[in-house]
Amino acid sequence: MGALGAGTGGIAGERGQLINVAYRLLGSLAESEDAVQDAYARWYALPRSRREEIVSPGAWLTTVTSRICLDVLGSARVRRERYVGAWLPDPLPAPVVRAHGHGPDPADRMILDESVAMAFLVVLETMTPAERVSFVLHDVFRYPFAEIADVLGRTPAACKQLAASARRRVPNAPAPAAADARTEAVRRVKEAWENKDIAALIDILDPAAVMTADGGGLAGAALHPVEGSARIAPYMVAIADRAPGLVLLERSVNGAPGLVGRRGGVVVTVASFDFVEGRVSRIWVVRNPEKLRTWASHQGGEEEAGAPRER
Known part of the structure; x- marks a missing residue:
């Protein structure tokens, strides 16, 4: 061998x-x-x-x-x-460079390619x-x-x-959207979510979009997938209402543009996305704290001051 x-x-x-x-x-x-x-x-x-x-x-x-x-x-x-x-599979943060004497954790050893995309892992x-x-x-x-x-x-x-x-x-996936287009789509989701703008969320979501959340019984999350943009958008706004002080940050998740939610300096939510013709078709939200432990060491001292908040 x-x-x-x-x-x-x-x-x-x-x-x-x-x-x-x-x-x-x-x-x-x-x-x-x-x-x-x-x-x-x-x-x-x-x-x-x-x-x-x-x-x-x-x-x-x-x-x-x-x-x-x-x-x-x-x-x-x-x-x-x-x-x-x-x-849901554990979400992966972007690898970080460690100071001398601090070995990388498993996430830092990961090669981020299409085989760790959340959509691919879910199919597996x-x-x-x-x-x-x-x-x-x-x-x-x-x-x-x-x-x-x-x-x-x-x-x-x-x-x-x-x-x-x-x-x-494994479905025959359409050609992936350009990185810039995906980044812009995630930014639009973030802004609409922060502003509790249901109409704007519906506009960026595919009508047949599906949101799946993983709380593992340890954090609040829908027990079943939420289907359709008309249901997902109000659900996302309701989440914002129940989580005052949540800070949304644009971050790499499994090698693709995603969103990380922090509250009191602690990562409590990681969301990854898939797209169809420029619209968000799938949202995977991991809230189980046991699956977010590695994110605590990947925050890199980012400052929350001045970061947009959900209100």
Whole structure:
């Protein structure tokens, strides 16, 4: 096995790659870090002679991490049946440069590309665990089916079929809007939300837009998706009424323009968006504080003074 681990300087250098694989498989930073830690623990538990026999430690670690993620995905379905409301992947902040002596957290190791877009991660949630592992390892990381077979305990042909089945679940997305257009659309949402302007919100929302919120039972959030611009806009205004002092900031979320809501200096809401023909078609709002912990270390000392507020 050498596709994912060859040519790096020591196994410590593999951690970033492993975190990237695990997050795309699990959608959870905490679970990804746990999976990677477990993989390293298994590596160091091997007899020294066995470790020396492994030609590519990085590929070995990737295989083990993927197997651990497969097990986690198998149990996640049961756990999420007990989850309060909708479950969304952890939102990713932009990586930050740490001062010397302060190691990066898992979010800082993330490669931000289309495979961490919230829309893509939500689609991955519709796949079976085996489909997701086969699809992500092959289509995202170009892992050969012969090596994916070692992860899943199936034949390469069966893994190829799993990836093809998963691929059919991914819709043919229209060409993405230009970055400037997406940034402007998010800015318009922010301004209309701050001004509690229902008409302006309806204007920027696609008529068939859907808003999904994840509070996990730990923060107020709609338990079911809110559908249609005519329902979403008043709902957003109602949120503003119930959250005096909320500061909205334009920030990168999963590598795309998004909004972060802070209250009393604490990140309490992270929203990401998808677009159709210049209008917002999907809004994913994460309010579960357990999924926002990494944002506390990514605020960069930003000042709230003078920032526009929802009133």
